[in-house]
Amino acid sequence: MINDSLFAPLPKEALQKKEKTRPSLNFWQDGWSRLKQNKMSMIGLYLIILIALFSIIGPFLVPYTYQNIDLARTFLNPSWQHWFGTDELGRDVLVRVMWGGRISLTVGLVASFINLVIGVIYGGISGYFGGKIDEFMMRIVDIIYSIPILLIVILLMVILKPGLTNIFIALGLSYWVGMARIVRGQILTLKEQEFALAAKMLGATNRQVLFKHLLPNTIGPITVSVTLMIPNAIFFEAFLSFIGLGVSAPMASWGVLASDGIRAINAYPFLLFFPAFFICLTMLSFNFLGDGLRDAFDPRLRK
Amino acid sequence: MTKQTLLRVENLHTEFRTLFGVVKAVRGISFEISPGETIGIVGESGCGKSVTGLSILNLIPNPPGLITQGSIWWEKEDLLKIPRKQWLDIRGNKISMIFQDPMSSLNPVLTIRTQMKEILQYHTQKTAVEIEAECISLLNKVRIRKPKEVLSQYPHQLSGGMRQRIMIAIAIACHPDLIIADEPTTSLDVTVQAQMIDLLRDIQVRTNTAILLITHNLAVVAGMCQRVLVFYAGKIVEDSAIDDLFAHPLHPYTMGLLKAVPRLTSLDEEPLATIPGSPPDLIALPTGCTFHPRCQFAMQICAIEEPTLQTVKGRKVACWLYDPRNPGRLAE
Amino acid sequence: MALATYLIRKFIYIVIVVLTVATLTFIMAHAIPGGPFTREKPLPPAVKKNIEARYNLDKPVLFQYFDYMKNLIRLDLGPSFRYEALTVNDIIRQKFPISAVLGFVAIIIALILGIAAGTISALYPHRWQDSLFMFLALLGVSIPSFILATFLMYVVGFKLGWFPVAGWGSPAHIVLPAFTLAAYPMAFIAKTIRTNMLEVLNQDYIKVARAKGLPERIVLTRHAIKNAILPVITYLGPLVASVFTGSFLVESIFAIPGLGKYFVSSIYDRDYTVIMGVTIFYCVLLVGLNFLVDISYTFVDPRIRIVKQND
Numbered sequence: 001m002i003n004d005s006l007f008a009p010l011p012k013e014a015l016q017k018k019e020k021t022r023p024s025l026n027f028w029q030d031g032w033s034r035l036k037q038n039k040m041s042m043i044g045l046y047l048i049i050l051i052a053l054f055s056i057i058g059p060f061l062v063p064y065t066y067q068n069i070d071l072a073r074t075f076l077n078p079s080w081q082h083w084f085g086t087d088e089l090g091r092d093v094l095v096r097v098m099w100g101g102r103i104s105l106t107v108g109l110v111a112s113f114i115n116l117v118i119g120v121i122y123g124g125i126s127g128y129f130g131g132k133i134d135e136f137m138m139r140i141v142d143i144i145y146s147i148p149i150l151l152i153v154i155l156l157m158v159i160l161k162p163g164l165t166n167i168f169i170a171l172g173l174s175y176w177v178g179m180a181r182i183v184r185g186q187i188l189t190l191k192e193q194e195f196a197l198a199a200k201m202l203g204a205t206n207r208q209v210l211f212k213h214l215l216p217n218t219i220g221p222i223t224v225s226v227t228l229m230i231p232n233a234i235f236f237e238a239f240l241s242f243i244g245l246g247v248s249a250p251m252a253s254w255g256v257l258a259s260d261g262i263r264a265i266n267a268y269p270f271l272l273f274f275p276a277f278f279i280c281l282t283m284l285s286f287n288f289l290g291d292g293l294r295d296a297f298d299p300r301l302r303k
Numbered sequence: 304m305t306k307q308t309l310l311r312v313e314n315l316h317t318e319f320r321t322l323f324g325v326v327k328a329v330r331g332i333s334f335e336i337s338p339g340e341t342i343g344i345v346g347e348s349g350c351g352k353s354v355t356g357l358s359i360l361n362l363i364p365n366p367p368g369l370i371t372q373g374s375i376w377w378e379k380e381d382l383l384k385i386p387r388k389q390w391l392d393i394r395g396n397k398i399s400m401i402f403q404d405p406m407s408s409l410n411p412v413l414t415i416r417t418q419m420k421e422i423l424q425y426h427t428q429k430t431a432v433e434i435e436a437e438c439i440s441l442l443n444k445v446r447i448r449k450p451k452e453v454l455s456q457y458p459h460q461l462s463g464g465m466r467q468r469i470m471i472a473i474a475i476a477c478h479p480d481l482i483i484a485d486e487p488t489t490s491l492d493v494t495v496q497a498q499m500i501d502l503l504r505d506i507q508v509r510t511n512t513a514i515l516l517i518t519h520n521l522a523v524v525a526g527m528c529q530r531v532l533v534f535y536a537g538k539i540v541e542d543s544a545i546d547d548l549f550a551h552p553l554h555p556y557t558m559g560l561l562k563a564v565p566r567l568t569s570l571d572e573e574p575l576a577t578i579p580g581s582p583p584d585l586i587a588l589p590t591g592c593t594f595h596p597r598c599q600f601a602m603q604i605c606a607i608e609e610p611t612l613q614t615v616k617g618r619k620v621a622c623w624l625y626d627p628r629n630p631g632r633l634a635e
Numbered sequence: 636m637a638l639a640t641y642l643i644r645k646f647i648y649i650v651i652v653v654l655t656v657a658t659l660t661f662i663m664a665h666a667i668p669g670g671p672f673t674r675e676k677p678l679p680p681a682v683k684k685n686i687e688a689r690y691n692l693d694k695p696v697l698f699q700y701f702d703y704m705k706n707l708i709r710l711d712l713g714p715s716f717r718y719e720a721l722t723v724n725d726i727i728r729q730k731f732p733i734s735a736v737l738g739f740v741a742i743i744i745a746l747i748l749g750i751a752a753g754t755i756s757a758l759y760p761h762r763w764q765d766s767l768f769m770f771l772a773l774l775g776v777s778i779p780s781f782i783l784a785t786f787l788m789y790v791v792g793f794k795l796g797w798f799p800v801a802g803w804g805s806p807a808h809i810v811l812p813a814f815t816l817a818a819y820p821m822a823f824i825a826k827t828i829r830t831n832m833l834e835v836l837n838q839d840y841i842k843v844a845r846a847k848g849l850p851e852r853i854v855l856t857r858h859a860i861k862n863a864i865l866p867v868i869t870y871l872g873p874l875v876a877s878v879f880t881g882s883f884l885v886e887s888i889f890a891i892p893g894l895g896k897y898f899v900s901s902i903y904d905r906d907y908t909v910i911m912g913v914t915i916f917y918c919v920l921l922v923g924l925n926f927l928v929d930i931s932y933t934f935v936d937p938r939i940r941i942v943k944q945n946d
């Protein structure tokens with residue numbers, strides 16, 4: 001038990017070894033480990049992957065193409081031959097929904113990406129330089145921000161004429177203000193922190209500070225915002241389709257399919273059901289994921 | 304010499320279940336307070352001082368926090384066993400609390416009047432007119448000029464010192480037997496700190512209220528308290544009368560704390576963290592004595608077994624140096 | 636005093652926003668090939684005369700622009716591009732009241748149910764009430780309004796027959812479209828209130844209120860809910876915007892003869908002057924409402940008053 005030898009001094013080296021340190025995780029590992037604990041967002045993530053696989057690989061596995069017209073077989077109910085039924089031109093709805101997925105997901109991704117680029121550059125410059133430049137740039141953002149985005153998109157689409165590229169342009173051009181604000185806010189707070197000062201003292205140029213030190217720290221909020229932007233873009237595309245400003249035939253996004261389905265709702269509800277189901281599922285998955293990411297990357301929670 | 308006891312905390316354990324693991328914030332704290340006594344709690348940031356104070360009032364946010372063991376005796380009742388309703392009669396009425404940050408302690412969207420009145424409304428039978436008069440007299444007691452005007456103002460219109468005076472006024476409104484003051488001066492500037500301490504001491508003398516004073520600042524303790532509890536990593540490592548503690552600290556951690564305060568008479572906020580090493584990780588505590596990795600006298604046993612609080616010459620200390628079995632026991 | 640300068644500044648800002656929007660619509664209208672300001676186009680002669688007289692298409696562009704602005708300042712949005720007898724002002728006067736009634740009902744629904752659901756969720760975090768409401772809220776932000784509209788119309792209106800499927804005229808006609816419009820903002824409000832409420836419940840002053848020995852009921856109603864709801868006022872502007880833009884679809888689907896439905900059909904028709912006019916109208920409306928919200932916020936939250944006075 002307790003004997004005298006236990007009261008001998010403890011050598012200092014023993015202490016060093018004993019001091020336990022929790023493994024320090026980097027930003028992504030830390031966020032990822034939090035995300036993994038959030039069941040809903042993991043479900044969202046898996047669903048997104050499934051939906052993407054469905055849209056990308058699906059068309060190769062189905063013996064029809066999105067433009068195969070078969071006037072002898074119009075408005076067929078879902079069956080083993082046509083899982084999702086056929087539309088008014090006898091085209092297979094399943095393959096059209098898969099193609100719709102490709103288009104809608106592309107719209108979501110590309111529009112978010114354009115946004116991201118414009119928003120990060122604009123907000124980064126504004127926040128980094130501060131002062132008069134910042135004030136001027138933010139006034140512009142304020143002005144754009146107070147105009148409902150949807151109206152801007154509609155106006156742009158009216159001028160640009162319907163079509164995929166123009167949807168990218170319209171969505172990309174109108175949405176970045178939110179992103180610019182987020183980035184600027186982040187940069188402003190981070191700029192004051194020591195590491196930016198330190199980097200500057202060590203002789204880094206403005207551009208280096210901006211891209212190497214400041215932007216990586218704003219990645220959390222940006223990731224969240226992009227994740228939530230994707231379903232938004234998909235929704236807007238669907239909305240545009242509904243008012244006749246979407247992609248044009250014979251291709252069809254989910255939005256186009258759904259708005260065609262709405263017109264036939266009483267006779268053939270399945271024409272609306274399938275595209276609507278995919279739109280909702282996609283939006284839901286991205287929202288699940290976005291909420292989880294927000295919690296996982298919330299800088300206030302990091303220790 | 305047997306004093307009656309006002310509050311007795313026995314073997315209190317409080318923990319927080321977080322994503323990273325269980326934070327054992329308080330690990331078996333026992334102490335008692337007699338009526339009219341002023342006791343200080345000192346220790347580094349994060350050592351469980353506030354959690355102890357909050358536990359006494361059952362204000363630990365749950366989840367994630369939970370009091371897992373122990374009892375808190377007040378007038379022959381274990382506060383941890385009484386029903387919720389009874390709590391309401393104790394909080395603010397028998398035991399009141401003053402918090403660290405007066406800037407965030409007052410609700411920003413309510414007037415001072417609303418926030419003062421309510422405590423009297425719930426604990427006394429006074430009429431509205433009497434309550435209004437009482438509020439004014441309370442503000443006078445904490446030396447606020449133009450109390451009528453202040454009552455109609457919102458918190459943001461008042462300075463930090465003013466707000467803390469108001470918090471003190473609220474705390475003494477129902478003539479409690481015990482006030483828990485959790486770093487009442489830390490966030491104020493130096494001159495205001497002195498005024499606050501003055502005020503508290505004055506109130507204490509006049510009303511004979513017991514005070515549990517939680518602080519970083521040993522100088523504040525020196526000026527106000529009869530006894531001090533030194534906390535380290537959720538435990539009491541030394542419990543001692545104030546004069547003894549300053550004249551002759553027993554625990555190596557206390558020695559370090561004292562060295563960190565060069566001028567005892569000044570109220571300057573001196574950082575305590577001049578003790579080498581960093582505070583322990585409460586999720587993964589060091590084995591044995593939690594202080595041993597930073598202790599200059601560390602022995603083999605310190606890394607193996609945690610010392611308990613033992614009486615040494617009428618004082619209490621938790622350290623192997625004073626164990627009777629220690630052949631090289633620090634002579635005294 | 637200070638409030639006055641604040642208001643004046645805000646007002647100037649609004650004027651700038653409106654001018655910007657008007658200018659943009661003008662530029663856009665000129666940029667459209669076959670648009671209203673292209674002179675070689677097949678139009679009914681009466682309309683063509685209207686347009687040419689109205690927009691001075693034979694004058695230089697800059698002249699046209701100032702002329703256009705002058706008319707805007709007189710609140711004159713000009714003639715329709717498609718229908719000779721109509722002016723944009725007439726259309727708005729006729730159609731907007733219907734949209735306003737619908738929108739108002741939707742906003743009330745969204746506020747009441749959203750605040751209630753958010754508060755309940757925050758009071759029972761991670762319990763079934765919370766899970767249920769937050770799941771519904773997620774559905775609310777995830778289901779596009781035109782799908783929800785069609786679903787409600789098909790199931791509740793058509794299959795169950797509880798409410799009229801489409802049209803306008805009786806209070807029963809309002810229920811389904813108003814609920815559809817309310818869904819998104821309601822979900823958003825519920826989520827916001829929950830977050831705010833949880834944050835407020837963590838504040839020191841809540842701890843102080845509990846330490847005073849107040850009953851939990853008072854702690855919540857007096858100290859927590861007001862603080863949690865206040866920020867929702869700032870959401871009123873976007874809320875109104877969401878309801879009005881939502882009305883484009885919802886009115887079209889439920890065949891409600893409001894401005895939203897008309898706007899969509901004028902997009903189909905490429906009735907450019909109506910598109911421009913209605914866009915400007917909505918912008919002015921929303922910016923104006925935002926202004927009102929700002930002002931009311933400064934009166935409701937004591938903190939803001941001081942901040943503004945200080946700067």
Ligand SMILES: Nc1ncnc2c1ncn2[C@@H]1O[C@H](COP(=O)(O)OP(=O)(O)OP(=O)(O)O)[C@@H](O)[C@H]1O
Pocket residue numbers: 319321326328346347348349350351352353354355364367368519585
């Ligand atoms: N709500 C909570 N959730 C998780 N951990 C908590 C919570 N509240 C306190 N803790 C942990 O409990 C430990 C003790 O905290 P406590 O507030 O008692 O420290 P303290 O001694 O008062 O420090 P300070 O001097 O900084 O006020 C800290 O390590 C803290 O991280």
Ligand SMILES: [Mg+2]
Pocket residue numbers: 352353354485486
């Ligand atoms: Mg504390």
